[in-house]
Amino acid sequence: MVLLAAAVCNKSGKAIISRQFVEMSRSRIEGLLAAFPKLMSSGKQHTFVETESVRYVYQPLEKLYMLLITTKASNILEDLETLRLFARVIPEYCRNFDEQDIVDQAFPLIFAFDEIVALGYRESVNLAQIRTFTEMESHEEAVFKSVRETQEKEAKIQMQKRAKELQVARRENQKAGRSAGFGGGFGSGSFTQRDNPVIDSVPMDTPKPSYTAATSKPSSSRNALRLGSKKKDVDTFVGQLESEGEKVGGTKSSLSSAVAKQTTPVKDQEGVHIAIEEKISLTAGRDGGLQNMEVHGLVKVKVNDETYGKIKVNVQNNDKKGIQLQTHPNVDKKLFNASSCIALKNQEKSFPLNTDVGVLKWRFQTQDEDMMPLQINCWPNDTGSGCDVNIEYELKQTDLELHDVTILIPLPSGVGAPVVGDCDGEYNFDSRKSVLQWNLAVIDANNESGSMEFSIAGHPDDFFPVNINFISKNSYCDLQITEVQNCSDDSPVKFSSEVVFYVDRYEIV
Known part of the structure; x- marks a missing residue:
């Protein structure tokens, strides 16, 4: 196919945004768009019209149209598939399908359009890849x-x-x-x-x-x-630990509200507080198979009482998955390898006061489907007049207890609400975002599987990617803090601890 242009226009043919993929003058594209409303015939259900030179393929977006202009030689089936992808990109950036919202998000939309089509030809990308490409996160x-x-x-x-x-x-x-x-x-x-x-x-x-x-x-x-x-002397220790403790492995400086609710308030923390944070990034295929899964973990030490500045933390590693551990440069690595004990190299130094300090991090990566915490299967069945969708979950790691689980299923826009049949848990339809949100308070060994069924007009590709969020107080890699001691006399120090395992990205594409 050769795609000449993609545009969002109103019913009178006025262009809100337009992206040309071949050399074309402004007057030419404005003339084509202005001619579009005159070619549409009322009462017909077709989603395309043709002239002697071009074909218009369109989809209504409430008061607007998502419009593609192609050559007449292009494949109409490919045109319609590309149109659906363009129409799914719009809700990613615009909550309301009105002109002002489209204008406000013009540049992000154009960047997304460029990821779909290059030099007039469709790129092999899906919505998740477009989202990743346009975010352009920089590690530096x-x-x-x-x-x-x-x-x-x-x-x-x-x-x-x-x-x-x-x-x-x-x-x-x-x-x-x-x-x-x-x-x-x-x-x-x-x-x-x-x-x-x-x-x-x-x-x-x-x-x-x-x-x-x-x-x-x-x-x-x-x-x-x-x-x-x-600074090149040992006083840089605080700065180094603060830097690693807050940003190692891309750890977010502020977690989601669900994570915030799980963390221990300052008033309930002891003189020494130990936090274990883990986040998971996962991409799985809709037809099964795990494309990639990464878990990043971090142990943070916070000293709330200056009398406990010189301490050592004993860690029990129950992991059987094969995680890769790494201590901070200012932690005694030989001591940790010998006895799983975290202490500073320089015994004369103390941990900084009232500061979360990252001392141990780990990473686990796999493509083994059995290692997934939660497996999601989404089965859209094309009935000719729409789709019957069956989606189910299964807890693969039964030692985990997942809370506040949300499964977000994208829906076709402009076709109304889905008809939901059987559903374990609760659901909510967001008409502005065209998303069906499936909510489950807890998934554990006593509630390790469940399903939901619904029907709606659309195409099987419209229901992907499925995004999952959850929070857990169990460590995926099963690291535990057993004891905190004074370095001087090995006397025990009373400490508080918390574990937060949360989702960075979890999607079925």
């Missing part, structure tokens, strides 16, 4: 943002510390000034700031406060505030 940008946030946090800590030092010095200075004024002084009077500003109202027999050393030569201070500097 994420690393840069992580480093910048770490530098800003370190600068803020140093600034607060310096402010406290100046406040203490100011109070000492005021006390010293009062004692000089009332003590009779030397000879006829006391030294004051007005008489000798260098002494700054401090008597000769009183030691100068500590702030004078900091203000005398600020350029030579080792702890001076330096944004963006690269």
Whole structure:
């Protein structure tokens, strides 16, 4: 097929956005679009019209049309399939099918159109791949943002510390000034700031406060505030751990609301709090088979009481899947390999206070379908007048307990609500996004399978990709924190802990 242009226009033929894939003048495309409404005949159910030179293939979007202009030699079946993909892209960026919404999202839509068609020919892509290509996530940008946030946090800590030092010095200075004024002084009077500003109202027999050393030569201070500097001494430990602890493996700085509800509030945390976070990225085929699955995990240590700064954390690794473990560079790797104990290399250093510090991370990757936490099978059956869809789930890892499970099934737009038959759990139809949301409060060993059936007009390809979200308090890779001890005498330290296993991306394409 040769696709000349793709456009979203209103019923009068006015172009809201238009993307030409071959050389074409503006007057030519505007003339073709203006002629389109005049060619449509009322009462006919066809989704295409032809002229002597071109073919119009279209789909109504409420008050607008998704319109493709092709040559007459193109394959009409391929044209219709391409049209369906274009129509499914629109709801990805526009909640309301009105002109203003289309104009606001013009550039993202055009970028998505370019992923579907190149030089007039259809690319072999699906909706999930288009979404991935247009997001254009940059690992280098994420690393840069992580480093910048770490530098800003370190600068803020140093600034607060310096402010406290100046406040203490100011109070000492005021006390010293009062004692000089009332003590009779030397000879006829006391030294004051007005008489000798260098002494700054401090008597000769009183030691100068500590702030004078900091203000005398600020350029030579080792702890001076330096944004963006690269320290090469061991004081960089805090910055390194903060950076890795917050951004290792693309960990999101703010999780979903479901994850937030699962995390332990600060008021309920002990002097030492250990958090285990795992996230899963999974892509499976609609006809079965696992294309790729990755699980990234991170152990974070947070010291809420400065008396517990020098500790070691004992980890029990019950994993049988073959995960790849990696400790932070400032963690004693030999000790961890020998006894699964996390402690700092430099025993003189302490963990930073009130800061989540990443100390251990791991990664697991597989294409073994049996390793999936939750298997989803979606079976659309074309009945000629529409589709009967049967979708079912099965918990593959029965030691997991999944909460707040949502299964999102895309639906064709502009065909109304689905007719839902049998359904385990609850469902909700979002007409604006054309999505059927299947909700299950808990999936565990006692509720390891279920299904839902519905009917709606459409094509079997319209119901993919299926997206899944869930949250769990069980670790997928089964790592546990057994004990926290003081490094000095091995005495036990009371600690709190939490486990959060959540979805980064989980889709059936």
